[in-house]
Amino acid sequence: MFGYEGEGHVILAASVEFMHTATLLHDDVVDESDMRRGKLAARKLWGNQASVLVGDYLLGQAFKMMVDVRSLEALRILSEASAIIAEGEVLQLGAAQDTTTTYDMYLRVIEAKTAALFAAACEVSPEIADKGDEMRAAARKFGLELGYAFQLVDDALDYGGATVDLGKDVGDDFHEGKITLPVIYAMERGSDEDKAFWKRCLEDGDIKDGDLDHAIKLLKDTGALADTVQRARDYGASAIDALSVFPDGPAKQALKEAVDFCIARVS
Amino acid sequence: MFGYEGEGHVILAASVEFMHTATLLHDDVVDESDMRRGKLAARKLWGNQASVLVGDYLLGQAFKMMVDVRSLEALRILSEASAIIAEGEVLQLGAAQDTTTTYDMYLRVIEAKTAALFAAACEVSPEIADKGDEMRAAARKFGLELGYAFQLVDDALDYGGATVDLGKDVGDDFHEGKITLPVIYAMERGSDEDKAFWKRCLEDGDIKDGDLDHAIKLLKDTGALADTVQRARDYGASAIDALSVFPDGPAKQALKEAVDFCIARVS
Numbered sequence: 001m002f003g004y005e006g007e008g009h010v011i012l013a014a015s016v017e018f019m020h021t022a023t024l025l026h027d028d029v030v031d032e033s034d035m036r037r038g039k040l041a042a043r044k045l046w047g048n049q050a051s052v053l054v055g056d057y058l059l060g061q062a063f064k065m066m067v068d069v070r071s072l073e074a075l076r077i078l079s080e081a082s083a084i085i086a087e088g089e090v091l092q093l094g095a096a097q098d099t100t101t102t103y104d105m106y107l108r109v110i111e112a113k114t115a116a117l118f119a120a121a122c123e124v125s126p127e128i129a130d131k132g133d134e135m136r137a138a139a140r141k142f143g144l145e146l147g148y149a150f151q152l153v154d155d156a157l158d159y160g161g162a163t164v165d166l167g168k169d170v171g172d173d174f175h176e177g178k179i180t181l182p183v184i185y186a187m188e189r190g191s192d193e194d195k196a197f198w199k200r201c202l203e204d205g206d207i208k209d210g211d212l213d214h215a216i217k218l219l220k221d222t223g224a225l226a227d228t229v230q231r232a233r234d235y236g237a238s239a240i241d242a243l244s245v246f247p248d249g250p251a252k253q254a255l256k257e258a259v260d261f262c263i264a265r266v267s
Numbered sequence: 268m269f270g271y272e273g274e275g276h277v278i279l280a281a282s283v284e285f286m287h288t289a290t291l292l293h294d295d296v297v298d299e300s301d302m303r304r305g306k307l308a309a310r311k312l313w314g315n316q317a318s319v320l321v322g323d324y325l326l327g328q329a330f331k332m333m334v335d336v337r338s339l340e341a342l343r344i345l346s347e348a349s350a351i352i353a354e355g356e357v358l359q360l361g362a363a364q365d366t367t368t369t370y371d372m373y374l375r376v377i378e379a380k381t382a383a384l385f386a387a388a389c390e391v392s393p394e395i396a397d398k399g400d401e402m403r404a405a406a407r408k409f410g411l412e413l414g415y416a417f418q419l420v421d422d423a424l425d426y427g428g429a430t431v432d433l434g435k436d437v438g439d440d441f442h443e444g445k446i447t448l449p450v451i452y453a454m455e456r457g458s459d460e461d462k463a464f465w466k467r468c469l470e471d472g473d474i475k476d477g478d479l480d481h482a483i484k485l486l487k488d489t490g491a492l493a494d495t496v497q498r499a500r501d502y503g504a505s506a507i508d509a510l511s512v513f514p515d516g517p518a519k520q521a522l523k524e525a526v527d528f529c530i531a532r533v534s
């Protein structure tokens with residue numbers, strides 16, 4: 001079958017989900033992750049080979065579905081997002097774990113790895129519904145800001161969130177040496193001794209027993225986690241502001257609830 | 268930049284090359300190959316992580332370049348090929364090494380892994396040049412037949428070709444248990460003892476010193492290699508026949524030479 005004009009938004013939504021799942025399958029292979037969403041990662045269940053190839057299969061299907069919708073502009077939006085995501089992954093691989101990473105640099109990383117796909121996913125619907133440039137730009141901005149908020153919440157949760165709950169699964173970013181916003185804040189605000197601690201753990205990868213607990217204490221004492229969550233709230237509010245051009249109704253309400261749901265994960 | 272109408276064929280050719288390179292990078296990770304085209308594989312030089320991510324990057328760029336050409340029909344042709352290739356890879360992973368594989372089953376495998384991309388690459392040029400259905404179908408058929416010929420030659424070369432030259436790099440398919448046309452012919456024509464030999468080596472993966480030499484002897488004695496090369500010549504002749512609808516000239520001559528070049532690898 002070729003052409004789904006009437007239900008294009010559904011097909012594009014599915015193709016975004018396929019693209020996203022493909023990147024998760026490949027990411028877990030690249031990062032040698034054992035767990036995904038609290039369960040065994042696909043690569044642990046079915047192997048790295050299947051994860052690479054099924055990821056490629058999903059990308060191929062996603063591409064085919066997008067083409068079937070027959071909107072060149074939607075294809076342009078989604079193919080640019082796809083290229084940005086892949087470029088971001090390659091750049092991250094090449095970049096050393098660098099504790100001099102700034103807030104702006106961090107934003108560029110999470111834009112590539114998270115917010116670009118959110119933005120593209122949101123932009124294509126008004127595009128294929130011919131809603132005009134203003135709504136299209138607003139939907140894109142909504143997705144971008146929501147993407148930032150989502151990733152900041154994720155980064156805070158990786159250290160237990162604002163209210164530290166050590167029962168949760170924390171510390172992945174710490175052990176992988178990822179420089180996320182909580183760490184950037186804690187470094188800026190820390191003593192020379194604290195800075196040396198972060199550098200040893202994240203840049204040198206020299207992590208000892210108790211270091212994660214100490215990291216979480218620093219993140220809490222400096223307000224780094226709370227401020228990261230506050231920035232997520234700011235981006236969430238900005239996402240909701242972007243919706244002002246859309247008429248009130250259940251669709252707009254659902255988008256607002258998506259923002260609340262995203263922030264509530266950390267509260 | 269968005270839109271390369273004048274040079275679309277060049278951009279599409281580059282995007283096919285990117286797609287192809289991406290599959291090679293991923294294949295070498297999946298097959299744990301050490302060599303590619305007689306040199307160290309990318310994954311040995313830069314690691315599996317880089318090979319997975321750079322493959323994804325090339326796919327993303329290929330997709331973006333194809334979209335830039337702004338031909339929905341070319342996108343459909345190439346996205347279907349991309350989906351077929353990926354589906355073929357996944358199916359191959361799941362399929363046991365099965366020595367009851369028939370010629371038809373083998374053709375379907377090589378259509379997915381090789382000929383589909385050749386066919387799509389050939390079909391998009393008359394499509395974007397508005398050459399009509401007849402030329403488009405002819406170009407597609409040329410690509411498909413050339414793809415078969417190419418893969419058959421490749422499979423013969425993996426056992427040293429029709430004139431066995433043991434100085435070449437042979438035996439990869441044998442050690443991976445791949446059921447290729449030379450093996451299918453040799454199985455059909457072999458004694459019960461020969462069949463048991465192939466089954467032990469390719470299905471059970473129980474390969475001893477000297478087995479590859481014995482396999483090559485069987486492939487030669489039964490005429491399996493020579494007949495595989497003859498089938499490649501048949502497909503090559505069929506590819507050239509498909510060109511009859513095109514006017515004579517340097518372009519057509521170059522396509523014919525591509526067929527000759529492909530076959531000459533084994534002669």
